[in-house]
Amino acid sequence: MTTAPACYRLESVQHRYGGRVVLDIGSLEIRRGETLAVIGPSGSGKSTLLRLLQFLERPTAGRLWFDERLVDSEPALDVRRRVTTVFQRPFVLNRSVRANLAFGLHVRGWSNRPAEIDHLLTALGLAPLAHAPAQSLSGGEIQRVALARALAFDPDVLLLDEPTANLDPRNVRLVEDLIRERQAQGVTVVLATHQIFQARRLAHRAALLLDGQVIEVGPTAEMLDHASDPRTRAFLSGDMVY
Amino acid sequence: MSQLLTEFRRPELLQIVALTLRVTGAALLLATVAGVPIGALLGLVRFRGQRLVTLVLYTGMGLPPVVVGLFVYLSLSSSGPLGVLGWLFTPTAMIVAQAIIAFPLVAGLTMSAVAGVDRAVRQQVFALGASRWQSAWTVLLEARVGVTAAIVAAFGGIISEVGAVMLVGGNIEGQTRVLTTAIVLYTRQGEFALAMALGVVLIAVAFGANVLLLRLQGRLRDQ
Numbered sequence: 001m002t003t004a005p006a007c008y009r010l011e012s013v014q015h016r017y018g019g020r021v022v023l024d025i026g027s028l029e030i031r032r033g034e035t036l037a038v039i040g041p042s043g044s045g046k047s048t049l050l051r052l053l054q055f056l057e058r059p060t061a062g063r064l065w066f067d068e069r070l071v072d073s074e075p076a077l078d079v080r081r082r083v084t085t086v087f088q089r090p091f092v093l094n095r096s097v098r099a100n101l102a103f104g105l106h107v108r109g110w111s112n113r114p115a116e117i118d119h120l121l122t123a124l125g126l127a128p129l130a131h132a133p134a135q136s137l138s139g140g141e142i143q144r145v146a147l148a149r150a151l152a153f154d155p156d157v158l159l160l161d162e163p164t165a166n167l168d169p170r171n172v173r174l175v176e177d178l179i180r181e182r183q184a185q186g187v188t189v190v191l192a193t194h195q196i197f198q199a200r201r202l203a204h205r206a207a208l209l210l211d212g213q214v215i216e217v218g219p220t221a222e223m224l225d226h227a228s229d230p231r232t233r234a235f236l237s238g239d240m241v242y
Numbered sequence: 243m244s245q246l247l248t249e250f251r252r253p254e255l256l257q258i259v260a261l262t263l264r265v266t267g268a269a270l271l272l273a274t275v276a277g278v279p280i281g282a283l284l285g286l287v288r289f290r291g292q293r294l295v296t297l298v299l300y301t302g303m304g305l306p307p308v309v310v311g312l313f314v315y316l317s318l319s320s321s322g323p324l325g326v327l328g329w330l331f332t333p334t335a336m337i338v339a340q341a342i343i344a345f346p347l348v349a350g351l352t353m354s355a356v357a358g359v360d361r362a363v364r365q366q367v368f369a370l371g372a373s374r375w376q377s378a379w380t381v382l383l384e385a386r387v388g389v390t391a392a393i394v395a396a397f398g399g400i401i402s403e404v405g406a407v408m409l410v411g412g413n414i415e416g417q418t419r420v421l422t423t424a425i426v427l428y429t430r431q432g433e434f435a436l437a438m439a440l441g442v443v444l445i446a447v448a449f450g451a452n453v454l455l456l457r458l459q460g461r462l463r464d465q
């Protein structure tokens with residue numbers, strides 16, 4: 001595992017909003033093909049980290065590499081098309097569910113892949129809604145549409161921001177099964193979550209983020225069961241820190 | 243009432259309706275082709291002087307049509323800078339005037355509609371791999387209800403407008419007479435039934451055109 005090449009590397013990355021430091025990461029490596037869970041309380045900077053990894057924003061200071069290339073401006077289209085995000089609050093376009101799923105294929109000029117889309121619709125229990133206007137869907141349905149839409153064009157890197165926050169246990173299983181399928185295909189996954197059990201089920205490694213800082217990072221089970229940092233233990237046991 | 247019906251059979255009526263549609267249609271097309279992209283751009287990007295441009299556009303939306311007519315008249319008159327074109331008192335002059343009146347409406351309302359699209363849409367579209375142009379087009383599609391409203395508002399503004407077309411067109415029978423100027427003329431002449439008939443036609447034409455525009459909006463959704 002340690003010899004796997006880096007998908008992302010962060011070095012002294014700081015991100016500020018209006019002067020306030022919301023992310024301050026000395027060093028972090030995300031390996032190609034691994035699933036890294038980013039856990040941490042609300043406001044700790046998980047979504048901000050994902051926005052940097054999606055190239056939506058550039059770090060205020062420090063350096064970020066993607067695929068061994070320094071990201072100092074917006075990457076070329078074919079590079080950034082390898083990465084996609086399922087946002088914490090996914091936005092569906094004012095079109096049918098099916099048209100939403102096809103969007104990523106459409107912008108890439110790929111054929112519609114109807115079979116692939118049918119497969120995703122079925123796998124996520126969305127088949128009966130295929131022709132419904134996507135914006136009329138429930139929160140949990142929209143979340144599944146967003147995941148299916150992201151998977152449709154086979155990204156190399158999948159950034160998932162609380163992908164099951166609005167889902168019931170059955171749908172959580174459907175989503176996690178799909179994520180596992182992609183893991184087996186070598187997709188790199190970064191999963192932001194505050195659900196420790198989900199991290200345990202899906203992630204090879206976990207990183208704990210507190211107030212924008214990576215407190216601890218390591219193999220998931222090891223870190224969750226034998227946290228070395230008292231703040232990690234406090235977070236895991238539910239005693240909020242600070 | 244029966245008199246009103248016979249007025250509908252007047253031969254010049256068809257000609258007037260045809261010219262009205264031609265002038266307003268051409269002006270709307272020009273204003274849309276220029277106004278939608280410019281409005282979309284203004285709604286999408288942030289730049290210095292944006293507030294000033296916005297202010298100018300919003301002022302343009304409330305510009306009195308007759309003042310636009312005067313401006314076009316002076317530009318096109320034989321001693322004006324564009325006098326050599328010989329457009330004054332032709333349908334072309336009317337198209338120019340109406341296009342100038344319609345442009346700020348289309349551009350300004352398109353700008354508001356596009357700027358009103360949630361930032362989350364752009365982030366989402368970016369993350370799904372859209373290029374800059376694809377992203378702009380997608381945002382424009384998301385704003386299509388507002389953009390259609392912009393075009394509808396501009397259409398309503400110019401088809402019902404009388405001052406500018408009267409000034410630059412001259413209301414010449416068989417040449418530059420449109421529904422609104424004809425209504426003014428016939429009312430002055432006491433031909434109320436004919437004026438009423440033309441009024442009914444004007445409303446019907448406007449209704450029909452809006453039905454078409456709304457259909458177009460529906461078509462865009464299914465794309």
Ligand SMILES: Nc1ncnc2c1ncn2[C@@H]1O[C@H](COP(=O)(O)OP(=O)(O)OP(=O)(O)O)[C@@H](O)[C@H]1O
Binds near residue numbers: 018040044047194
């Ligand atoms: N665009 C922004 N402008 C200003 N502050 C921001 C912005 N985005 C995030 N923040 C702030 O940065 C901090 C980190 O936010 P972030 O969304 O990354 O947290 P999070 O870990 O994802 O939280 P949650 O678990 O609630 O989703 C928060 O205090 C938030 O208020």
Ligand SMILES: [Mg+2]
Binds near residue numbers: 046047048088161
């Ligand atoms: Mg978040």
